[in-house]
Amino acid sequence: MRFLADWVAPRRRQIFIALVWTALLAAASAAYPPIIKYSIDRLITTEGAKLLPFVLMLIVVITMARALFLYLQTVTTNAIVMRLTTDIQKRAFQHLVEADFARMTREAPGQLVSRLTNDVTFIQHAGQAALNTAIRDTLIIVCLVATMFWLDWLMSVVVLFVYPLAAAPIAIIGTRLRKVAKRTQTRLGDMTSMLSEKLAGARLIKTYRLEDYAAQKVNDNFEQVFGLRMKAVRNRARLDPLLEAMGGLAVAGVVGLAYWRIASGEITVGDFAAFLTALMMAAQPIRGLGNLNAKVQEGLAAIERVYQLLDERPVIVSKPDAGPLRVTGGEIVFENVSFAYDGADDTHAVRDFSLTVPGGKTVAFVGRSGAGKTTIINLVPRLFDVTGGRILIDGQALTDVTVESLRDNISIVSQDVTLFDDTIRANIALGRLGA
Template identity: 40%
Template sequence: PHSTRTLFRRLWGDYVRQHWGRLIIIFGFMLVVSALSGAYPILIGYVFNGLNIASPDLVWQIPLLIIVIAAIRAAAMYGLALQVADLSLRVTRHIQRRMASHLIMTDLRDVMSAPSGTFVSRMTNDVNVIREALVRLINNLIKDSLTIIVLIGVLISFDWILTLVVLGVYPLAMQPIIAIGRRQRHGSHQLQEQMGQTTSTLHETMKGGRMIRAYGLEDYEKSRTSRMFDLLYQSQRILAIGRARIDPILEVLGGIAIAGIIGLAGWRVLSGSLDIGHVAGFITALLMLAQPVRALGTLNTILQEASAALSRLFTLLDTPSHVSSPERPEPLNAVKGQIEFQAVNFRYAEEMTLSDINFTVTPGQTLALVGPSGGGKSTIINLIPRLFDPSAGLIRLDGQDLRQLDLNALRGAMALVSQDSLLFNDTVANNIAFGRLDADETDIRAAAQAAAAADFINDLPDGYQTVVGEEGNRLSGGQRQRIAIARAILRDAPILLLDEPTSALDAVTEKHIQAAMQTLTKGRTTIIVAHRLATVRHADHILVIDGGKIVEDGDHDSLLAKQGVYANLFESQHFY
């Protein structure tokens, strides 16, 4: 793991240093606040000495001066608090933007390998821990350090011998505080992991509400979420115990220091080597010193907790994306749509998902992928727009290696409709327009009409401006699928990738969609995954995928004549 210094040095270089103008303003406010802190004990010392010599002017001059100093210091503290808050919020916004951008652009395999709650937790909980640490770092390490320096200077001006006693006691507290900080870093890492798991569990519970109720799993889910909260409580309690130990340590040592100072100072006053004004000023400065010293003492714990969050953050950001555009991509001219798979293998984790896949789709041809569930059909679809890269072998588009093409240009030549098409929590019109962001209303309505979606859209409360809800949950499965198909129609791409696009449609709607699909696929290279074999019987070529391998290929009639896997699947569906 990286050291705390290394992690915060990177935080400074990547996110904080660029705000140098604001940092200068912050430092100016800090100088005012810290410098004026030293004025109080000096003035109190003057008051006590002035009383001894019966100076009447001091009775009103010193209180007035204290009020003026307090007003200036309060204004500086207000400005400091605003500037530090704004700086910390700007830094955390920058971090969150970079994390979101990285997750959007990173390999889909990496995103799918962890629960979604893990990433949500890093962008919210971890970033909040970092923000708190940044605020404490600026206020405590810089402002409080300046205040301590000023107050130590004041202590020395009153009596250097008493100051040596103070400087000898406080450092004794650092060793146990550092040890506690190390344990806090480990505990913070465990807490953030637990918060990610809790977020994922709650997301599953909310999303699976229908199934939970239908299967009578309410008690099971209550027990499962209760266990997660128990684990979260334990992780939070461990950190709370660590934090609770800091103040008592500082309190005891501070009490020892003050007791020793009062005893020694009293002896020196009685011996005549120290006047009462200096004692009063010294004790005032010593009491004022307690707060910044205590804040610095607890700072290490906060920094260690933030180090765990920073380590998780930078680990995520440093994860390289293996699917990316080359530095010098080959130009992708007018796409004809010829797709070739040459000895393609794909391994997910330790499992071989595809093995020695070879086929060619000529421009304008429709290729159907059929076979038992889990055979690897959707994986083939995912490899074409480079959502994943093959473990071995080569995929070409119009004779060009996909890995040598610009990703945006490659994906811009394709439209994808999957069986679980995602709708965003936006209007119907905008969800269709994601197919082509510059489309106008006429184009959007035409695409909806071609996808047999216009009628139900017009029946919605706000028509095309109806908000569909999270993941389209205000629409039926068939309605969501038709909007996704309209999105693909609007894209007007030369290559169509259809992963069971009619799986959620009823027979009547499917009939309308099939008519639209026949028009849509004319002149376009189309690769379609289908469970219902009747929907692909007119495909130019059919591959039967089973166990990650091509076990049969041909057209509908030739595959039936083979009396193999395809024929068995077709007969079972026809019988049903």
Template identity: 40%
Template sequence: MTPRALIARLWREHVARYSADIAALVPVLALVAATGASYAWIMQQAIDAISREDMNAIALTPVLVIGATLLRALAMFSQAVLSQGLALKVLRDLQGAMFGKLMLSDFARHAREEPGKLVSRFTNDINVVSEGLVRGGQALIRDALTLVGAIGLMLWFDWVLTLLVAAVFALAGPPLQAIAKRARARTEAAQVQLGALSALLTESFGAARTVKTYGLEARETGRARSAFEERRKIAMRLARNRARSEPLLEIIGGLALAGVLFVAGLRVAGGAMSVGDLLGIVTAIGVATPAARSLSNFNTVLNEAVAALTRIFGLIDEPIEVKDKPDAKTLNLSEGWISFENVSFAYGEAPALSDVTFTIAPGETVALVGPSGAGKSTIFNLLARLYDANAGAVCIDKQDVRDVTLSSLRSAMALVAQEAALFNDSIRANIALGRPNATQAEIEEAARNAAADDFIRALPGGYDAMAGDRGANLSGGERQRIALARAFLRNAPILLLDEATSALDAGSEAKVQEALKRLCKGRTVLVIAHRLSTVRDADRILVLDGGKLTESGTHDDLMRAGGLYSGLARLQFSEPGTMGADLS
């Protein structure tokens, strides 16, 4: 998309809707420009009045200056408030559009880009666009009108000198365009590097325990310093590029002033213009020069904003692969049959499942077992349609999950992952995510089923206590039980459990296991099994290896078969204290 098209789209989709703000801002910017240009007229009138010894006009001059100054000051204050208000509304809308798109985007999109880089789009890119918006409004209206007003007065005072000044300033056009072009390319590189820096910081801070335990402080400090140095180099390149425009205009301004003084001297001496006209033109040049500098810098800032807008609209325009078909229907969940029919899937070029076929009956609890990377989590992802299968079909009650609406499909499932996902909100709110309209009594019942009610009530604030950032105020076992309570509250007919009791102590685990048995009754349950105790309770075990389904049966059947499962199970028993060891 061209810079012109990007700016037109920004105006059409995010700026034009605020017509009342624009209508209030434009006259204020025009007033700032008019009062600025008026200084040249006041100067010309004052000097001519002094030359004529007109005492009435001389007495009026201070009143005009003070009046113009006060009016300009009031207009500048209004301009700052109104322009920032409009820019902040537009930025809010852009951030909302980006966040909304990411919430609807494929799960694969989130897996592809680190959270730090995504955060950078909401902060750094937005800041660049913000500067472009604020300075753009000022430059395109205020400074442009100031320049027009100053030039108009100069033409009125003496057209010959005005054409001379215009010819000199025209020399600055080509080099300013070259500076702006370089700015766009360098800004895009700077925003990419800033996203990488944000990702590095997020990674290092998030792995604080590992950094401390393994003594990686020096390593991480070195990585950060290298990134900071790269950031400094890129920022300096941008600064040097920006710095070129003002000295260039300073030189051009000096040449213009030299030419004006020489030619004006000849014209005043010849009687073609008055001293008042000369000082009026000099004052107009003084008013016009800052406006011209602002316009030249705006060209650079505009190209930097265009680079940021390219990234922002690029994100907003990313296609969504996993979405409802135009004729998608609501999932009709009558019994709860789950079937994978010759399903194959790959993450990019990495195969994850190959021609997998199995059926799970309503009310059956099936455990998925296999080495790391065997495809267990992929089965969960395909069933919830976080990804679409490359081949074959995933069906629920004979309905292909690609033919039903995502909302109806996912509302039929509850997931408890190994790592509990908690938000920085109250305990009550975190549990209620399972069913937002649940009553307090239902939330407490879910917590009791998950063996969480007692510790929640012991917290300062009870159910109103804050979980903290990613559940930082709770222990690992407590976080897992909150997530499990959320699944109880959802009361979905299909349960996806990634060893939901693995983080619990022995006392809590016994309670939760009993509650899980009650919850699973009459429901279809898939469990990614890591511990033998969970596997033995399953109605059936599916053994995956290298993305293929290699074995299926009960614990006793598979032990007698002497395959991969038997080897994993015997390995646990062969090592003291490994009864709860990881089957993967």
């Protein structure tokens, strides 16, 4: 329901237009059986030759109209879904870059990339299935079933008795697929992360001749993804034979009943042919509805993962009464500063650190690896918040000024060189956009 309110409801106008095309497509589809009935019952009479051109022209017109409505419905629904998933990606990335630095480093980049790509692709497929199958095929089935009842209510009851028997197995398979989908999406994130890691470490891999080792690690991940995908395939593959069997039972029941009703004169051969046409036309939409649950379950699993990201709120934010940082001399004071990653009290990266750095002076932190040098630097722009003590700039506590003004007054020349996929000019201008 939350997903519908957040993403679907704002697009109700476009969805209404798609529903119009869908309704016209369903109506055009339901027009075929009456034409079949009319053709068989009338064309075998002496006036049949005169009616033939009209019947053929009517079939061509309905076919062209159905093709047009199908095109418009497909383009409209896919435009809705693709715009929706694009907006999800944009919001998710915006949310991610505005998250705490600790959040961004807690999860491997590949996992985050997977949430923005693989998970959203599952949502896209589910959305397309929902609009193109749940709505379109349902309307087509409703129109065809109405036509069946118009032709013969007793044979329609036989059909409606058979197909619901598949509901329980479909629900069970859908539940299994949702569990598999969650594991697959997590494993795809691991795979994306591992690929990024191995490609980024190409220099190390080549230097130490680790090609076979890296390939084996990645291949193991590929095999795990393959196994999960095959498990999903096997579950989905159970649906088509099930629906095929239900269709066979329905046709057998209709043919047997029709023989008796035609022999008794209750229906004509045209009625039976039209009814069988409607039943055959409904078979594909019914099969689509049977497979719909599988795609929807995969999409629901992906939606859960996306909302796990969107529901996270940054901890490092400006207080309501925070003011802008006013730099005068540029003095930085560390007062009994302590910090532990993830709030772990027993593993402090920095403990009771005090230092005064006068403005305009250069200070070097020297120490062994892991002593907390980089951590101290990261505390100044509030990439992390201290867990004890406080940091002041010109007498102003970092927590008393806005995060935006604090970072606007800080420049960092990192030992890690980062070049974004842009022009040289754009990379240079990143330090002051719009300069």
